[in-house]
Amino acid sequence: MTRVEICLDDLAGAVLAETCGADRIELCAALGVGGTTPSIGTVEAVLGSVRSLGVQVLVRQREGDFVYSRAEIAAMCADIVTVRELHPPAGVTVGFVIGALTPYNTIDVRVMHELLDACGGAPVTFHKAFDQTQDLFASLETLMTLGVQRVLTAGGTSAAVDGQAALADLVRRAGEELVVMAGGGVRASNVVELVGRTGIKEVHLRASGWTPSASAHRNAEFGYDLGRRLVTSAEVIAELKAALRRGKAEA
Template sequence: MTTVEICVSDVPTALVAEAAGADRLELCADLGQGGTTPSLGAVEVALRCLRSAGLRVMVRPRGGDFRVSEVEEQVMLADIAAVRALPNPHGLALGVVVGAVTGDGGLDRAVLRRLIEAAGPLPVTVHKAFDEVHDQLTALEEIIDLGADAVLTSGAAPTALDGAARIAALRERAGDRLRVIAAGGIRSHNVRQVLDRTGARELHLRAPVHRDGREATDGDEVRRVVDATRAV
């Protein structure tokens, strides 16, 4: 079965996505900057209110590039420790999402190693900072060696469809060692094409809709995506 992960910006939109059938949620703040760390209160309430969907928490102290300074790393480590300490009354599958690259187009392995170690038993997804590295196949092996659980990618292309061949190659290289999550421009009208061309078994997307002057999650679109992935 295909896992559908919906990126959400707050607890109300998380609840909408869960009710529409999302398997997992990525909780972020400031989606206009590509997603940053949500408030600790938002994570705590999400863990209390959600009932079935897994939850991944973005750990990214600011928008902009994905280079991580020493002080920013300390913030990320503190955020990971805080997430780990939160009560999880319903036993949701909880994890964190991180990323770090160097100025010369490689993974910042030292920072990632410390972040992954800090996560302890929590699964770690490396986010689309991965799409900025020059050699993704080598970086994939590095991520596996570091002990991450998954990587999010559009195959270094604008959309998952554009990068479908690369995503398929990454999945083949990873095998059962790492989950490769396809992302980028996925919607209900093209989700079957993405699945067919990439072989992906996990998808990540937003389902935005504007209501009352702000962006929310379109539960109908989430439901259409989920239904399309279940279709024979």
């Protein structure tokens, strides 16, 4: 069965994802800007709420490019070490989602070595900075040499369904050495086609829906409360899991 990772930045979403049968979550903050490192309090709260779920913690100092200063690298390493000092339940595996590029859009091997050293053997995913690199296949070789376990990619496009040819090639080249996980526009409506045409064994999605604001009074002038916010949707996860089951039964 295809493994499902849910990307989320809401505390309730972690429990919901586990209840709905997700295999793993990517825990972030600020998904509206592509995701940044969640607070240590958020990580601790999630680890205290789930029992048998993989938790990959995004470590990204800020929005924008993936070229980091020495101070930013030090801060990311410190965040990783702090998360590693937490004590998850026995059934929960904690890992990290990291990535760094040079100004020329190649993987910054030196920075990756520093981040990986901080991870200390925890499971590592290289995030979608991968899709910004100049040569996906050279980048894949770099990640395998570094010992990264997984890469999140849409095959160099914004949506995985548009990068199916590249994804299939990446899967073939990675073999059993590294997991190629498809992310970007993955939906119940396209996941069976995506898996069937690429050989992908893991998919990643936001699985979001709108919920009304809890505030009884808001002032839209300030832009903080627009009357609704995005949260993890049980319906979206259930639809995706059902599509995967149907696809497996029909294969």
